[in-house]
Amino acid sequence: MGEREEDWKKAKWPKIKPKRDLQINRLKDTHLFTVPNFFTSLESQAFVKAAELMGFVHQGSLGPTKGEAYRDNDRISVNDPVLAETIWESGLNNFFSDIKIRGRVAIGLNPNIRFYRYKVGQRFGRHIDESVDLGDGQRTYYTLLIYLSGGLRRKTNTALSSQKDSSMESLVGGETVFYDSRRDVVAEVAPIEGMALLHIHGDKCMLHEARNVAKGVKYVFRSDVIFA
Numbered sequence: 001m002g003e004r005e006e007d008w009k010k011a012k013w014p015k016i017k018p019k020r021d022l023q024i025n026r027l028k029d030t031h032l033f034t035v036p037n038f039f040t041s042l043e044s045q046a047f048v049k050a051a052e053l054m055g056f057v058h059q060g061s062l063g064p065t066k067g068e069a070y071r072d073n074d075r076i077s078v079n080d081p082v083l084a085e086t087i088w089e090s091g092l093n094n095f096f097s098d099i100k101i102r103g104r105v106a107i108g109l110n111p112n113i114r115f116y117r118y119k120v121g122q123r124f125g126r127h128i129d130e131s132v133d134l135g136d137g138q139r140t141y142y143t144l145l146i147y148l149s150g151g152l153r154r155k156t157n158t159a160l161s162s163q164k165d166s167s168m169e170s171l172v173g174g175e176t177v178f179y180d181s182r183r184d185v186v187a188e189v190a191p192i193e194g195m196a197l198l199h200i201h202g203d204k205c206m207l208h209e210a211r212n213v214a215k216g217v218k219y220v221f222r223s224d225v226i227f228a
Helices: 041-054 081-089 092-096
Strands: 032-035 057-059 071-079 104-109 112-118 123-127 133-135 138-147 152-158 164-170 176-179 185-189 196-200 207-210 213-215 218-227
Touching: 032 092, 032 185, 041 071, 041 112, 041 218, 081 092, 081 104, 092 104, 104 138
Parallel strands: none
Antiparallel strands: 032 196, 057 071, 071 112, 071 123, 104 218, 112 218, 123 207, 133 138, 138 196, 138 218, 152 164, 176 185, 176 207
């Protein structure tokens, strides 16, 4: 499947600043919410740069006929407990202070950090995210996605004449779409740079997909919330 484990010690992550006055938007009365501006633009761009320097590996699948969701994206996986704790303590922990699942409370992020890249034409078909037993009474129950691109961003091209041509390049497509048991759309979340999207996974996970990217490049930071 092409998963690649990288040495996290070589990664130059941005310094994550504590976030105050974060706004939470709950969607459709479900276990699904977004947090705008969870990463700053500089933090998002720094993660993209670090991930690109480490090098993505293509991830595909056998497809629905073989019992797997269609998948076509590029991926990096790193194990970094320090980065996971830093992001959790920067403000994410506050959103889970009153959430309990089967008597368990949220204690942090999964140190298995993943970065996804979707170029034009790439997508991730309808699927659910499984809950993972990490041992010692710890289990993941929420997916964390933080969009590292989306909306308008400035791109500068240098022509042969050495003149700089700055233009606005937008990401088109790549929405994360959630479906109910009837396969009707419950929520459609467009990628916006720095926005966090959290949703419950495991046996209560809604069927969802990452739609085809039509223009630009979609970058995503992925982890999971651990409960114990």
